[in-house]
Structure formats: structure tokens, C-alpha cells
Amino acid sequence: MDWGGIFENTLRAAIAKDAIVFALAAIGLNVHFGYTGLLNFGQAGFVALGAYGTAITVDYYGQSLWLGVLATIASAVVFALLLGVPTLRLRTDYLAIVTIAASEGLRLLLRSVTLGDFTGGSTGLSGFAGDFYSINPLPGGRYGFGPFRYSSDTWWMLTVGWTLVLLATLLVWALMRSPWGRVLKSIREDENAARSLGKNVYYYKMQSLVLGGVIGALGGFVNAVATRSVQPDNYGTAITFFAYTALILGGTARIWGPVVGAMLFWVVISFTEGVLREAIGNEVIPSSFMSTTQVGQVRFMLVGLGLALLMIFRPQGIFGDRRELALDAR
Amino acid sequence: MPAEGSGPLADVAPEPGVAKPDPILVVDGVTRRFGGLSAVDVDHLEVQRGLITALIGPNGAGKTTFFNVVTGFDGANSGRWTFDGRSVGGMAAHKVARLGMVRTFQLTKALAKLSVIENMKLGAVGQRGEGFLSALVPTLWRVQEREIEARADSLLERFSLGHMRGEYAGSLSGGQRKLLEMARALMAEPALVMLDEPMAGVNPALTQSLLEHVKALRDEEHRTVVFVEHDMDVVYDISDWVVVMANGRIIAEGTPTAIGANKDVIDAYLGTHHDAPLSEAEEERVLAEIEAVIAKESASD
Known part of the structure; x- marks a missing residue:
């Protein structure tokens, strides 16, 4: 078995596009769920809007990339307001129902024939990433170190992506150590207590929903420019659940939890896949038992098993504090 | 008295x-x-x-x-x-x-997963650092935050919770929580x-x-x-x-x-109904009303 190749792929997965996209989606969820206690199950919708905001602005309207980024942020803000206005006065589980329905509704809308002119229907859009790579200041060619050898354009995408991750992390850190963050955490613990102390709970929840949504949308932007295309079916509910997995893996309400969680999530996925493929290729696992085409599904089963074990033996995630879980049980 | x-x-x-x-x-x-x-x-x-x-x-x-x-x-x-x-x-x-x-x-x-002192500090009104943008500029709220913390500490001392200041509020006993809530x-x-x-x-x-x-x-x-x-x-x-x-x-x-x-x-x-705060007739009437509503809803389904 080619263990060197497996480990190289695994290391690459730690900093690859998917790790960036899910880190941003999970940082947004951390603001919603980790700090404010908002059960947002529609993060995929924010990510989709992030991708399509840029794609439609540049591809359909022929505007600049910068306007595309603005559209990405603006559409996430509008989506958050649309979700929040009717539901944030209600109990948290209503938000969960509304957000999951809205994100699926949004995906179906994006792939509908009626909006095909704007969105490209189920095939999506692809002619928008040129501007992003034309401003690439890095030298051309293919270079790197160790297992990390990429083309200039990939380096540019990774640089922008990880910069966004760092900026989002820094923003969340700055906010959560402030009195503003304290109000958010108090809402998570007990919103009536926050209300009884003069805090406008509805207003803070809305700010939280918008902030986390915009950060998630930036993940969509990265996904769009990295793949140079957007397709509606890439933004199904799986994005939301993977982002939650990454968040819980890293530890909720921890600054680095979502980032490390997302990296680790893709490392485990890549490692499992690599090992399975090699094992089948080398007849360690007989092809009568499992074929390479089944690896894609089986790796998720194994990852699911691993996560179940993690929840049993380290339920607080990597950065979490077990004492906090004990408090919930009281 | x-x-x-x-x-x-x-x-x-x-x-x-x-x-x-x-x-x-x-x-x-x-x-x-x-x-x-x-x-x-x-x-x-x-x-x-x-x-x-x-x-x-x-x-x-x-x-x-x-x-x-x-x-x-x-x-x-x-x-x-x-x-x-x-x-x-x-x-x-x-x-x-x-x-x-x-x-x-x-x-x-x-607020179980906030420390006792954070619980206290939340109680102060008119905090400049509670705005989204001002939160990002600590110089705007750091002085006020220190004043709030000093006030919170003196209240904690008064309520005999000073030694718990850094603990999670969720780890307090029932009585201590009552004290904390009053102090907050x-x-x-x-x-x-x-x-x-x-x-x-x-x-x-x-x-x-x-x-x-x-x-x-x-x-x-x-x-x-x-x-x-x-x-x-x-x-x-x-x-x-x-x-x-x-x-x-x-x-x-x-x-x-x-x-x-x-x-x-x-x-x-x-008196006669000291352990039945609502009169029984009243309670039955309310129950009947609720049942009528439920029956009506299930009939319309």
C-alpha cells in the first residue's frame, strides 16, 4: 500500500478548498449556535447565496468581481433578515424548521427552469471566475514544498480563502470578548434573563443571524471561485450538517473550534478514502466485498462511526470544556 | 417590621x-x-x-x-x-x-455557562461595548468595563459570593443562585x-x-x-x-x-378550597372548553 501517497493527500486535504469553505460555514454556525444558541439548519442556504451572489452579478449582469462580493454579502444579509423577522421572536426550534425549509427552497429556486436565465438552472453558471484569477499577483507556474505543490491560481485561491478564514476568526474573537459577545452568550443561556436585564434580545439575535450568515456566504464565494462554477445541487443540506459536524468536532463556542474542526473533518474523510482505495487496489479488501465506486459512500459511514465514538468519549470536541457539558445536565 | x-x-x-x-x-x-x-x-x-x-x-x-x-x-x-x-x-x-x-x-x-462575574457584568445597563461596532473598539468600553467589574466585585462580596467569582454560575448551589440573581x-x-x-x-x-x-x-x-x-x-x-x-x-x-x-x-x-385554587366548576368549564376546541380542530382536519 502506498502510505506515502495517502498521507500526502491527507495533508493536502487539511488546507484544501473544502476545508476553507467548511471552516467559514462553521465559523458562521459557531456565531449562531455556539454563541447565541440559534439553531440555524439553513447554513447551506447562506453558502449558496454567497456563491450565486458573485456568480450572477459577474456572469449575468457583467459587473465587476468586487460588486459580486458586495452582492454576496448583501444577499446573505437579506436572507438573514427574511428568516429572522418572522422566527426570532419564537422559540429556537421554529428557527430550525424555517431555516432548513428555506435553504432547500432556495436551492430548488436556484435550479428552477423559470430562473434559468439568471442562475443557469440545474447546470449552474461558470463564466465568472476570470476576474478573480486575473488579479492574481503571485508568480505563474507550479511550485510549493513537500506535498503542497499547486499552480499559481490554486495558491492564490488558498491565500484568499485562508485570509478570509483568519479575518472571520479574528472578528469573532474580537466580538466575543466584548460586552456585545457577553449579551449573545447570555441569550444562549437564557433569553428571558437577558431580557430582564434590559437587553433587546430580538435585536441581538438578528445581528447574530446576519453576522454568521455573511461569514457562511463568504464560504460560498470561495467555493464558487475555487471550482470556477456554481451548481445548485452542490448546496444541499449536507453542507449544513457537515458544517455542524466540523463545529462540534472542534468544539462549539471556541474561537478555533470551527477552523480546526473543518480541517480535521476533511483530513479524516481524505484519509479514510485513501486507505479504502489503496486497500481495494491492492486486494487487501477483496473486490467481491467492496468496489472502488462504493468508497465514496463507505467513507461517510466510517466517518459517521468515528464521530459517534467521538461524541461518546469526547463530547465537548477538541477545544471544549467538559465541565460545561456537566452544567447542561443540572 | x-x-x-x-x-x-x-x-x-x-x-x-x-x-x-x-x-x-x-x-x-x-x-x-x-x-x-x-x-x-x-x-x-x-x-x-x-x-x-x-x-x-x-x-x-x-x-x-x-x-x-x-x-x-x-x-x-x-x-x-x-x-x-x-x-x-x-x-x-x-x-x-x-x-x-x-x-x-x-x-x-x-446563566450556567457564564462565570459568576460575567453574570454580574451583564446586569449593568447602558454599556457602550454592547453595540456591534463599538464592541470592536475596546478603547471605547474598557474604562467602563473596569468600573462595572469593580461594582460587580463589591456586590459579590456583599452577597458572600466573592470566592465564586471565577466559577461557572451553573456550579452554584440553589441558594447561591438566588443570591446571584438578586445581586445581578x-x-x-x-x-x-x-x-x-x-x-x-x-x-x-x-x-x-x-x-x-x-x-x-x-x-x-x-x-x-x-x-x-x-x-x-x-x-x-x-x-x-x-x-x-x-x-x-x-x-x-x-x-x-x-x-x-x-x-x-x-x-x-x-378556607374551603385552600388546596384547590380554582374552583372545581371553573376548572371543569375550562377543560370542557379546551376539549371543544380540540374536537373542532380534529373534525376540520
Whole structure:
């Protein structure tokens, strides 16, 4: 078995596009769920809007990339307001129902024939990433170190992506150590207590929903420019659940939890896949038992098993504090 | 307990809805119904400024609902009420709190995963760092934050919670949580403190210390206190005025001594339905109503 190749792929997965996209989606969820206690199950919708905001602005309207980024942020803000206005006065589980329905509704809308002119229907859009790579200041060619050898354009995408991750992390850190963050955490613990102390709970929840949504949308932007295309079916509910997995893996309400969680999530996925493929290729696992085409599904089963074990033996995630879980049980 | 015949309420007649010389809270015609059940139906009530008023009554009398309505946590079906001369009827709970009417809860709401000191600091109102943008510029709020922390620390010392300052609030005992909740409410500098069963679930050793704290609110800080309590010894010990509720209505008010001799009150507590706060006919009527609604809904499905 080619263990060197497996480990190289695994290391690459730690900093690859998917790790960036899910880190941003999970940082947004951390603001919603980790700090404010908002059960947002529609993060995929924010990510989709992030991708399509840029794609439609540049591809359909022929505007600049910068306007595309603005559209990405603006559409996430509008989506958050649309979700929040009717539901944030209600109990948290209503938000969960509304957000999951809205994100699926949004995906179906994006792939509908009626909006095909704007969105490209189920095939999506692809002619928008040129501007992003034309401003690439890095030298051309293919270079790197160790297992990390990429083309200039990939380096540019990774640089922008990880910069966004760092900026989002820094923003969340700055906010959560402030009195503003304290109000958010108090809402998570007990919103009536926050209300009884003069805090406008509805207003803070809305700010939280918008902030986390915009950060998630930036993940969509990265996904769009990295793949140079957007397709509606890439933004199904799986994005939301993977982002939650990454968040819980890293530890909720921890600054680095979502980032490390997302990296680790893709490392485990890549490692499992690599090992399975090699094992089948080398007849360690007989092809009568499992074929390479089944690896894609089986790796998720194994990852699911691993996560179940993690929840049993380290339920607080990597950065979490077990004492906090004990408090919930009281 | 102040001696009879002295104090600002000495000349006030012990009858429901009586006017007080200097009321901080005036409630007029407030009703709150749940279906057919009238949980609160208060014609008129005035709460005297700077004193401790006890709100007593059997279970289900509507005391907590009354608290919820007055502090904006629940909507009233009708009625007006003013706090410190300002109409606060229908005002959102957080605005009421900012005006200086701060309540605590029957089931203590310690913010479990925040430390004790963070719980306290949350209570301060008018924090500059609570705005989204100003939060990003610590120079705007750092000085104020230090002042708030100093005030929080001195309150924690007063409430004997100083040694717990860094612990999670969720790790406090039931009694300590009551203390924390009271101390946290004081961080908001309220003129009127509404305590919903502050002694419930507190062990007897702590009860005395809690009582001293409540008295200190009146005697040292000149705040007004309204509190719900079941223990009549506590009520006699610390309150200047007692308001009695039963079936949503105010059936009596007066000084503790006057209330102790009041026949209506004794009936409400020990009378025919002392363990059935709603009359059974009433309860059956409400149940029948609910069943009718359910039947109607399932028929239309």
C-alpha cells in the first residue's frame, strides 16, 4: 500500500478548498449556535447565496468581481433578515424548521427552469471566475514544498480563502470578548434573563443571524471561485450538517473550534478514502466485498462511526470544556 | 417590621385598591386571560415607593402572571399601568428593565455557562461595548468595563459570593443562585426590584441572609421591593405592606398585622378550597372548553 501517497493527500486535504469553505460555514454556525444558541439548519442556504451572489452579478449582469462580493454579502444579509423577522421572536426550534425549509427552497429556486436565465438552472453558471484569477499577483507556474505543490491560481485561491478564514476568526474573537459577545452568550443561556436585564434580545439575535450568515456566504464565494462554477445541487443540506459536524468536532463556542474542526473533518474523510482505495487496489479488501465506486459512500459511514465514538468519549470536541457539558445536565 | 402606627403607610386604610401617598407603581384595570381562565384581574393597585411590599396568595392566585404582565414578559388583555409616572403598559420587557423595574424569576435563571462575574457584568445597563461596532473598539468600553467589574466585585462580596467569582454560575448551589440573581438585578441599579419567590428552594441557613439583603435594599439603598412569598413568617418579618391575591383578584391589602387578622385572607388560605385554587366548576368549564376546541380542530382536519 502506498502510505506515502495517502498521507500526502491527507495533508493536502487539511488546507484544501473544502476545508476553507467548511471552516467559514462553521465559523458562521459557531456565531449562531455556539454563541447565541440559534439553531440555524439553513447554513447551506447562506453558502449558496454567497456563491450565486458573485456568480450572477459577474456572469449575468457583467459587473465587476468586487460588486459580486458586495452582492454576496448583501444577499446573505437579506436572507438573514427574511428568516429572522418572522422566527426570532419564537422559540429556537421554529428557527430550525424555517431555516432548513428555506435553504432547500432556495436551492430548488436556484435550479428552477423559470430562473434559468439568471442562475443557469440545474447546470449552474461558470463564466465568472476570470476576474478573480486575473488579479492574481503571485508568480505563474507550479511550485510549493513537500506535498503542497499547486499552480499559481490554486495558491492564490488558498491565500484568499485562508485570509478570509483568519479575518472571520479574528472578528469573532474580537466580538466575543466584548460586552456585545457577553449579551449573545447570555441569550444562549437564557433569553428571558437577558431580557430582564434590559437587553433587546430580538435585536441581538438578528445581528447574530446576519453576522454568521455573511461569514457562511463568504464560504460560498470561495467555493464558487475555487471550482470556477456554481451548481445548485452542490448546496444541499449536507453542507449544513457537515458544517455542524466540523463545529462540534472542534468544539462549539471556541474561537478555533470551527477552523480546526473543518480541517480535521476533511483530513479524516481524505484519509479514510485513501486507505479504502489503496486497500481495494491492492486486494487487501477483496473486490467481491467492496468496489472502488462504493468508497465514496463507505467513507461517510466510517466517518459517521468515528464521530459517534467521538461524541461518546469526547463530547465537548477538541477545544471544549467538559465541565460545561456537566452544567447542561443540572 | 416597623412598629404599627408609624411609617408612611400608617394612615392608609387596609382595603383593596387603596391610594398610597407616594406610589412608584400604579396599576389600573389589568386583566390577563388564558382561554376562559382569568389569571389576573386587578382593578387598582398602588405600590408605595421605598418600602417592601409582599404579594401573597395561594398557588394559582396569579401572582407570577401579574409579575409577568407588569414587567412586560406577558401581554395584558386590558389595562394600564405606570412606573414612576411613565406609562409602561405594553412596553417590551427589556425597555421596562432599563427604566428601572427589574424582576427576578421563580425558577432561578443563572446563566450556567457564564462565570459568576460575567453574570454580574451583564446586569449593568447602558454599556457602550454592547453595540456591534463599538464592541470592536475596546478603547471605547474598557474604562467602563473596569468600573462595572469593580461594582460587580463589591456586590459579590456583599452577597458572600466573592470566592465564586471565577466559577461557572451553573456550579452554584440553589441558594447561591438566588443570591446571584438578586445581586445581578442590582447591577442594573433598579428603583423597583420585583422578586418572584426569592426564598423558594433556599436552605433555612441562607434564608436569613437573603432576608437581610432584601431589607438592606430598602434601608440602605432606598429601593422599592415587591416580592412574592409563601412563608408567612418571612412576610411578617420584612414587609411593610402586604397585598393578597386570590383567583387573579386582589382581595385584601394592609400592614402585616392588619392582614393577619383579615377574615378574607384566612379564608383564601385555609378556607374551603385552600388546596384547590380554582374552583372545581371553573376548572371543569375550562377543560370542557379546551376539549371543544380540540374536537373542532380534529373534525376540520
